[in-house]
Amino acid sequence: MKKRKIAFLAGILVIVFLIYIFLGGVVKEAFQKPVRIVPETSVWQDSEIKDFSLTNSSFVTWDDLLLSFYDLSGKEITDIGSNGYDTNIYFNENDIYFLDKQLNTVFIYDEHGELKDKIKFTGNVFNLKKIGNDYYIHKKESKAGNSVETISKLFKDGREELLYETLNYILDFDINGSKQLITEISTGSYGFKTTVKYISGKDVNEFELNNEVAMKSKFLDGRGIVVTDKKLYSFKGKNKEVLEILLLKDAYIGDKEIAILHNDTLDIYNSKLALKNKYDILINSSNVFQYDGGYFVYGPTDLAGYIGQNREFVHKFDTKVNSVKAKGKILGVLFKERVELYTFEQIIDNVENKEK
Template sequence: MWADPVLYITDREGNIVKKIQREDENIEAFFANNYAFLYEKDLGKVHMYSEMGELLSTTDVKGDIFNITYENANIIFHVVDEKNEILYLMGNDSTLTEIYRTGNQILTHDVVDDKNLSVAEIKNETSGYTSIVYNLNKGEKTSKSLSHEIVMYLKKDKRSVLALTDKTIYRFMNSGTIYEDRVPNISDILVEGKKTYLLHSGIITEYNYILKPGKKKIIAANVNKMENISGSIYVYGPSDVGGEIGNSGEFYTRLGYSLDKIKINGLLIGALRNGDLSLYSVVNTNTVREEDSKIETTYKEV
């Protein structure tokens, strides 16, 4: 957890095991997988830490870092300079290799390796905006243009690219076939193998590989995010949490107050409110207790 100017490392019980104090000014923190990255903007240096707080590397970066992500066992740096937006792939020795460059704004991406990746960018024209989805498959580049749509998510596999916009979900097959379904008010997407789940208008809809809608589930809570926890779908929002969606043990918990931020990582749920961090762990019981204004329902505070 980053609380400027300190990086706090905690164990799974929420106890602080290490504090990393940075005296530098103008630092931004990024988290990807089990790594923390502290970015010194003025010096263009990125310090990479393990989940135990060990300094793993320091890397020089030209340009401004927009984001650092972890996808398909890769660490990707999204960097912006005066003229371009660039994607870098971090190697095992922490060196950065450029894999993509554009003069447009990059919206999202999914990188398998330097010869297999998908990138969505947006281009503004006098007639309006257009999202362009580029797919690099074994070094061969193809593209699809989507007028007046904004791409929010990409997922690449060996046969296709799954793309979610603010209006439609698409699957662009390498063969040229396109499957699609228009969906209103999309909040989030969850991809599990050949199944895709969309959270929209308070409903979770399950899609098969060719995007035919199947089972639908009405969600009895104010939520906007989904996660897979131990093979079950969990949903959460600013003040509500739901779990085991669609199963016999389905539950919902209303916290009674609005959180500043909530994040699920594995079996841990982190909730931040007014500078206080509460950690919850998912358990297999369905008990409810109230203690010090804390609620336990299928997950417990640790």
């Protein structure tokens, strides 16, 4: 009798919890109001800005020569110069990686431009990634008279652990524990093809995608997700799922789902490629990203945010947009020679939110 009572109470608690989750989502959606973006800060530079990043308390710009740090009011904090060539910049959350190929060193700066650490490396590093707490480098090298490309784990003391080597060109890679997802491209009399390697420990599963180019790849729910210029794939071991994509514009692989922007539509899939949501996009768009529980798309002069939600908005800019990023409560927009920061303002009276 006592066990039955405990089981009954446990069942009641589960039901109450599920109702709470469901009603929480319904109430949250019901109280969401349309928003608009409000300009807060604008910073101009004399040269074209190639890339930028938002951190918790600053934003950072890179113009191929100078790495500049600003607080969120637009006041310059500091800048760091490069040698003018052989320098790559990588942004990761609040850290900035300054890869100097001439010095064979990665300098790691915090959001205010303070040097946190530096790591020496050898060879020609083509790409650097931080996955979890570990650093990985993609290098182009020459071995026994052959040009090879490698992926290695880079330790803070400069040691390198070789994980993968190929004669082909590596397009992208992701690491998840003992699993590796690698896409590479090769050419021949057949034309060109992308090869996907799904590696789990000593098991290597290889998939050939003829006349396709892999654009993005990432592990999601233990499955290897690959987006090519024509299709969406989900790999696990020897198995694969595939969907055709019509007129791909961009893709975003998040921690829970996949967003495919194609034609004038934004499709949302789970890791097994089951369609979760589908939205019509009413602006000229070419890029998609996720922020604050919603999807944003933008094109040459238009931005649409929180697609499919009550707070959805559209904003038109007066000049060409190069990039849009968001963090915290700030939206950053990169134009050719300036960065503008915006905040979000709720439209309380529920008036027309599509700004002209």
